[in-house]
Amino acid sequence: MQHELHAHSNLSITNQIQDHGQDMLISVPKEFSFTENYSHLSTATNESLYTLRDGMIYKAIAVDQEAAIVEISNYDEHHMLIRFVDEHQSISSAVRIGVAQYVYDWFDLGTDLAPFYKMAAQDPLLEQAVVSFYGLRNMGIPDLYEAICWGILGQQINLGFAYTLKRRLVEHFGQALTYEGETYWLFPTAETIASLTVDELSAAGMTTVKKCEYLIDTAKLIVDGTLSKEQLLQVTDVKQAEKLLVKIRGIGPWTAHYVLMRCLRMPSAFPIDDVGLHNSIKHVLKMDAKPTKAHILELSAGWTLWESYATFYLWRFLY
The missing domain is CATH 3.30.310.20 (DNA-3-methyladenine glycosylase AlkA, N-terminal domain)
Known part of the structure; x- marks a missing residue:
């Protein structure tokens, strides 16, 4: 295993x-x-x-x-x-x-990136990325609820609109700190969102009832202790961690791997169905069409325990 x-x-x-x-x-x-x-x-x-x-x-x-x-x-x-x-x-x-x-x-x-760079230097898909972006880290989302929210908000919409939804959520329900005329926001806590109704969340500009339900339901799981970062960190296998997350309504494989990659820091987290990843591979290899899943699995065969970083570096070509 x-x-x-x-x-x-x-x-x-x-x-x-x-x-x-x-x-x-x-x-x-x-x-x-x-x-x-x-x-x-x-x-x-x-x-x-x-x-x-x-x-x-x-x-x-x-x-x-x-x-x-x-x-x-x-x-x-x-x-x-x-x-x-x-x-x-x-x-x-x-x-x-x-x-x-x-x-x-x-x-x-x-994270010690030296082994990643050694592997990537020999990898046709990654060799350009690690030269272009040397020293880049997988900028994470340390708070579990924030990471899950970002994954849910980003489902089936473009990145720009996902940022718009996040700003609406933050500015309606987050805490504002001000200093010298500037406002700095904290992401809404699970406790805050768990106390809301779907109508209250919808009124803040969330686009679908389903996403509102997912955000509230997940917040309640965190508040009652059913779900925690500490609990997930006890899991040592990425497949097992994925199974725990996809049991939660609103979290599919893409969202699960996004959370495992950006918050739990599991090296093998691999959102293989990510559109950005597909577009990055297409860009690097100068392909006419997006790669198939089978092709991605073939291309990533040498990435063991670095799938997360490989994905992040490939994303950087686009974002």
């Missing part, structure tokens, strides 16, 4: 950070480029959960019941800088560590 590697889930990062109170330095691996990751983030033209300005990333991050706005920037080739922007806000050590943990997970800093 093929087992997944959760090298960085629940990993203590105290030895990866230098905590100076208002500022924190977080170590980055050799195979990391802040510029490449910033460039990737900049492709989201209607993003509601972070702001890019002058080469810096601004984001509100919640830790338990507290939240802070941070500025994330490149410090040197070995570190990123996390700065808490509100100098008058008293932030506990636990919250600072929690923020650093979030950033560490968001940028997937715990």
